[in-house]
Amino acid sequence: MKIVTSVVEMIDLARTCRSGGSILALVPTMGALHRGHLSLLSIAGEHADCTVMSVFVNPTQFGPDEDYLKYPRTFDADCRAAESAGCDILFAPPVEEMYPPGHRTSVSVSGITERLCGASRPTHFRGVTTVVLKLFNIVNPHVAIFGAKDAQQATVIKRMVVDLHCPTRVIVGPIVREDDGLALSSRNGYLTPAERAVAPLIHRGLGNAEALFAGGERHADVLRDAVRNECAQSELIDPEYVEIVDQLTLEPLSLITSSALLAIACRMKESATRLIDNTLLGAVP
Numbered sequence: 001m002k003i004v005t006s007v008v009e010m011i012d013l014a015r016t017c018r019s020g021g022s023i024l025a026l027v028p029t030m031g032a033l034h035r036g037h038l039s040l041l042s043i044a045g046e047h048a049d050c051t052v053m054s055v056f057v058n059p060t061q062f063g064p065d066e067d068y069l070k071y072p073r074t075f076d077a078d079c080r081a082a083e084s085a086g087c088d089i090l091f092a093p094p095v096e097e098m099y100p101p102g103h104r105t106s107v108s109v110s111g112i113t114e115r116l117c118g119a120s121r122p123t124h125f126r127g128v129t130t131v132v133l134k135l136f137n138i139v140n141p142h143v144a145i146f147g148a149k150d151a152q153q154a155t156v157i158k159r160m161v162v163d164l165h166c167p168t169r170v171i172v173g174p175i176v177r178e179d180d181g182l183a184l185s186s187r188n189g190y191l192t193p194a195e196r197a198v199a200p201l202i203h204r205g206l207g208n209a210e211a212l213f214a215g216g217e218r219h220a221d222v223l224r225d226a227v228r229n230e231c232a233q234s235e236l237i238d239p240e241y242v243e244i245v246d247q248l249t250l251e252p253l254s255l256i257t258s259s260a261l262l263a264i265a266c267r268m269k270e271s272a273t274r275l276i277d278n279t280l281l282g283a284v285p
């Protein structure tokens with residue numbers, strides 16, 4: 001595995017791979033790699049002969065009171081994990097390479113970035129789309145792989161790719177979970193033991209809604225209550241939102257006529273860790 005830290009070197013290397021006939025796949029991450037990230041690398045390997053994983057804790061997607069400084073940085077372990085998962089190129093630029101002094105340009109997708117997570121994180125998605133477009137311009141991948149765990153992010157990036165005519169195909173990989181159902185996240189390490197013990201209630205709540213949906217329930221308020229009631233079993237879980245929305249427009253639905261995204265964000269009360277999770281109701285597998 002080659003490790004690249006310079007933008008110019010990454011552009012040259014990706015261009016050489018492309019002109020040699022290779023299909024390139026990009027997996028953008030912020031590091032602290034876990035099985036969820038590595039599953040995206042394995043999907044990348046199915047679609048490409050050269051896989052690039054970026055490891056970059058992107059400052060512009062963190063709000064002023066968020067965890068940018070304390071976000072876990074485990075570079076040596078990330079290199080080992082990426083290499084053993086078959087990564088060909090690990091791109092880990094320093095912040096000044098991605099945001100040179102004097103930078104003034106950002107990318108924002110309007111509307112769909114203002115609800116769900118965007119309501120409490122108003123600058124988050126602008127940071128995400130800006131860094132993802134930069135990565136697309138540097139690597140120029142044929143395909144890019146994102147995780148369904150960040151469902152709104154996937155929707156926003158797909159919108160950007162269409163709107164800005166990016167010649168990259170976006171593939172979304174399924175959520176990887178712990179045995180007890182908790183979605184893997186680099187932020188799970190922040191949880192206190194008591195929070196970690198109750199965190200699977202979030203996934204259980206989604207499962208209860210899935211079961212009701214499978215039984216024919218189509219009212220969003222009933223399905224949302226199923227999630228809320230499960231989470232209410234622990235006072236350590238403070239739901240920020242539980243929403244049922246159209247997967248493409250992210251508009252709230254009151255009655256589900258075909259498929260819908262059921263998404264939740266909660267704040268854990270001891271550590272203030274924010275956890276997100278979701279499921280697609282009625283989606284064709």
Ligand code: AMP
Pocket residue numbers: 028029030031035036037039040145146147148149150173174175176177183184185186
């Ligand atoms: P992050 O490092 O948190 O920015 O995540 C990088 C990519 O990994 C994003 O596309 C995430 O959606 C994806 N990802 C994070 N956690 C998981 C998970 N548990 N299962 C699948 N994909 C994930």
